[in-house]
Amino acid sequence: EAQVTQNPRYLITVTGKKLTVTCSQNMNHEYMSWYRQDPGLGLRQIYYSMNVEVTDKGDVPEGYKVSRKEKRNFPLILESPSPNQTSLYFCASSLSRGARGVTGEAFFGQGTRLTVV
C-alpha cells in the first residue's frame, strides 16, 4: 500500500530537549516536504527536498533542520524545541518528473502532534 509514515504520532517533550520526527515513504517519490498546521494559519511549509541531498527552506524554517540521505526518508529535527513549536506536523511526498516538476498530488502522513512544555 502506498503510504507516508510518520513517527511518533504524539509527543510531549520539554523545552530544549532535542527530538526527531521521522518520515518515510514507499512510493519512490523525489519531492518531500514538512508542514506545520496551526489554528487560523493553515498548513505552512517548513522545509522541502527536491531529491536526495537537496533540501531548502520553506516559509517557516526557524528552529528546524532536515536531512535527505536516502530517497525514502526525510526526518525533521528540532535541536532545541520551544513552546511555540507546539503544533500538528505533516510530512508529504509527491512524484516529481525532473524539469516538469511535481506532476502529482501530495500524499500526507498521518501527522505528529507535538507539545513542547
Added chain:
Amino acid sequence: EDKVVQSPLSLVVHEGDTVTLNCSYEVTNFRSLLWYKQEKKAPTFLFMLTSSGIEKKSGRLSSILDKKELFSILNITATQTGDSAVYLCARRGFGNEKLTFGTGTRLTIIP
C-alpha cells in the same frame, strides 16, 4: 502576494443540500490547484486542476478552475454526514513546487 483565500470559513447545512466552496488566489502563474479533505488528521486528496474551465468530477463532488478570474470552486451535491470535514485548497507553484494552502472551510452536515 502569495495568498490563498477560502470562503466561507465555516458552513453548516442539512443533509441533502448542495454546497459550493470557494478558493481564490493572487498569483497568476502556477503549476496546479489542489483540493483536499481533512477529517481527523491527514488531508486526503480530492482533485488536482491544471487547466481552466475543465470540470473534474468524482461521484457527488466536482471542481473547476478559472485562471482568468483567479478562483476555483468545489461543489458537493446531495451532501451526507460523511462529508463533514475541513476542505483545503492549495496552489502549487513553480520552482520550489511549494503548496500554499488556504486556511480551509469547515463544513458541517446536519442529519
